[in-house]
Amino acid sequence: MKQIDFVAHPQGAHMVGDGFRVHNFIPQVVGMDRYEMDPFILLDYNPKMAVAPGPPRGVGTHPHRGFSTVTFAYHGRVAHRDSKGHQGVINEGDVQWMKAARGVLHEEMYEDEFANKGGDFQMVQLWVNLPAKHKMDAPTYQAITRESMSKYQLEANSGVVEVVSGRYKNCTGPAFSDTDVHLMNVRLHKGGSADFSFPSSHTTALIVLSGSVTVNGTEVPQDNLLKFKREGEDFTITATDEDTIVLVMSGEPIREPIVGYGPFVMNTKQEILQAFADFNNGTFGEM
Numbered sequence: 001m002k003q004i005d006f007v008a009h010p011q012g013a014h015m016v017g018d019g020f021r022v023h024n025f026i027p028q029v030v031g032m033d034r035y036e037m038d039p040f041i042l043l044d045y046n047p048k049m050a051v052a053p054g055p056p057r058g059v060g061t062h063p064h065r066g067f068s069t070v071t072f073a074y075h076g077r078v079a080h081r082d083s084k085g086h087q088g089v090i091n092e093g094d095v096q097w098m099k100a101a102r103g104v105l106h107e108e109m110y111e112d113e114f115a116n117k118g119g120d121f122q123m124v125q126l127w128v129n130l131p132a133k134h135k136m137d138a139p140t141y142q143a144i145t146r147e148s149m150s151k152y153q154l155e156a157n158s159g160v161v162e163v164v165s166g167r168y169k170n171c172t173g174p175a176f177s178d179t180d181v182h183l184m185n186v187r188l189h190k191g192g193s194a195d196f197s198f199p200s201s202h203t204t205a206l207i208v209l210s211g212s213v214t215v216n217g218t219e220v221p222q223d224n225l226l227k228f229k230r231e232g233e234d235f236t237i238t239a240t241d242e243d244t245i246v247l248v249m250s251g252e253p254i255r256e257p258i259v260g261y262g263p264f265v266m267n268t269k270q271e272i273l274q275a276f277a278d279f280n281n282g283t284f285g286e287m
């Protein structure tokens with residue numbers, strides 16, 4: 001059985017741009033040891049909030065280099081565009097996987113119609129590190145709709161596991177990842193359960209987006225994050241509420257030096273200085 005390290009509730013919120021009111025779980029809550037959650041660098045969580053009608057808010061143009069941003073929309077819609085000409089809308093239930101790699105500029109804003117009407121808004125943004133040999137790859141963009149996810153129907157009408165990347169039983173998610181990263185939304189009915197198995201060497205965690213669950217018998221309330229130790233393989237999630245949604249993440253650590261500064265995560269300080277130089281000389285493109 002996989003051993004639980006801790007269950008953490010969200011700490012103080014801060015704004016990202018003027019549209020995202022997030023609680024940082026990685027690295028703040030899990031501790032500042034950047035290797036503890038390898039390959040996951042950052043997890044910002046915007047719990048469900050009511051957005052009043054108004055002009056689109058969000059985060060204006062900013063760069064990234066050295067990793068992928070993976071954005072999960074649970075309520076509301078985010079419009080995205082980047083300096084490589086990619087654009088799209090992340091609708092409810094969808095995921096966007098942007099491999100920034102050698103660098104993009106992008107903006108993440110409320111989608112126009114959502115902003116005009118207002119409504120519930122709930123998002124997760126996860127930064128997945130890239131190994132050194134892929135940090136300077138060309139950027140790519142994967143729009144993963146809920147429809148395109150691989151779906152595993154659980155027994156006894158327990159619910160469904162929607163696989164974004166990696167595998168759950170015989171289902172493989174559509175997202176391409178350069179390393180072994182498993183991301184999935186687990187949607188359970190009250191009393192329903194699902195069993196999981198990931199190697200003990202993986203970094204494995206989950207966050208409860210809706211309802212509350214038990215994990216190997218330990219209660220995890222809504223908006224809480226559970227982190228496992230790197231001990232044991234198996235765990236079972238059981239829903240104690242109706243309409244439960246849990247984001248499960250498990251990844252093989254990259255085990256390389258991590259040097260991050262703001263929107264850049266590289267292997268050495270020199271590479272961070274180079275990222276600033278490249279950003280300032282226009283290498284990331286224009287928007």
Ligand code: MN
Nearest residue numbers: 064069106108
């Ligand atoms: Mn960004």
